Amino acid sequence: MPDFTLRKTMTFVEDIHHENGPTPAKPRRRAAVVAIVQNPFAGVYADELQSAMDDLKPLGLTMTDMLIDTIGGSAGIDGYGKAAMAGEGGELEHTALWHVPGGYAMRERLGEAKAIVPSAMKVGGPGTRVDVPLGHINAAYVRSHFDAMEVGIPDAPRAGELLFALAMSRGPRIHHRMGGLASADVKGEDGLR
Numbered sequence: 001m002p003d004f005t006l007r008k009t010m011t012f013v014e015d016i017h018h019e020n021g022p023t024p025a026k027p028r029r030r031a032a033v034v035a036i037v038q039n040p041f042a043g044v045y046a047d048e049l050q051s052a053m054d055d056l057k058p059l060g061l062t063m064t065d066m067l068i069d070t071i072g073g074s075a076g077i078d079g080y081g082k083a084a085m086a087g088e089g090g091e092l093e094h095t096a097l098w099h100v101p102g103g104y105a106m107r108e109r110l111g112e113a114k115a116i117v118p119s120a121m122k123v124g125g126p127g128t129r130v131d132v133p134l135g136h137i138n139a140a141y142v143r144s145h146f147d148a149m150e151v152g153i154p155d156a157p158r159a160g161e162l163l164f165a166l167a168m169s170r171g172p173r174i175h176h177r178m179g180g181l182a183s184a185d186v187k188g189e190d191g192l193r
Contacts, residue, residue: 002040002052004059007161010034010153011070019174028174030079030149031071032132032167033063042089042160049093053100056164060098060105063166068109071168078183079145079169080106080113083120083132087157095121098164106166113137114191120148127154132167138188143180144172 016028037059041049068074082102084095103117118133129152136142149167157163172183187193 002055003038004040004056004162005038006059007036007038008156009036009063009066011066012149012151013070014149016174021175024174026171028169028171029071030134030147030167030169031067032149032151032165033067033070034151034153034163034165035059035063036153036156037162037164039086039090039094039160039162041094042087049097053097056097056101057104059164060101060166061108063164064105064109067166067168071170074110076170077110077168078137078171079134079147080110080137081118081132081134081148081167082106083130083151083165085121085128085130085157085163086123087161087163088125088159090123090160090162092121092123094162095123097162102164102166106168110137112188114188115140116191124157126156126158128152130163130165132165134167134169136183136186138191139181139186140192141181142183142186143178144176144183145169147173
């Protein structure tokens with residue numbers, strides 16, 4: 001069993017009150033939780049990585065619970081995304097360990113989420129920032145929810161560490177006007193429309 005020792009977490013909250021044009025009826029909230037863990041695969045090549053995703057599922061659930069608390073409860077959450085970054089000695093494939101644990105945790109806690117959880121992965125050192133892509137939780141074609149939230153920690157990821165991030169949002173972009181499938185018209189059958 002690989003050791004993904006947790007060094008620290010950090011939360012981010014953003015309330016968007018205005019974006020030119022008329023003031024919206026209510027602000028849009030985006031929030032993210034980031035965890036920094038030891039990378040047990042740093043500096044070595046491992047043929048088999050996939051089973052280690054199971055070891056990260058408890059972290060995904062913990063981070064999801066923190067995120068839901070940070071954003072103010074699950075009611076109205078309609079956007080989500082995930083990202084991962086490997087520090088020195090890590091490889092891009094190590095960040096892919098976050099696909100199942102991050103997505104699984106948010107879907108489990110949000111219940112009826114149907115759409116694929118958008119994801120970004122990269123390799124970088126301390127202070128490197130990553131954009132966590134956001135998309136609608138039930139339909140990938142809802143353009144009003146295409147977005148990203150930038151996160152980063154000044155002292156992470158260090159050599160031999162991984163940064164894992166989850167993000168959620170409540171509401172569409174302020175003054176979205178690019179057409180496409182409206183949230184109100186989502187069927188939620190296949191995660192696309």
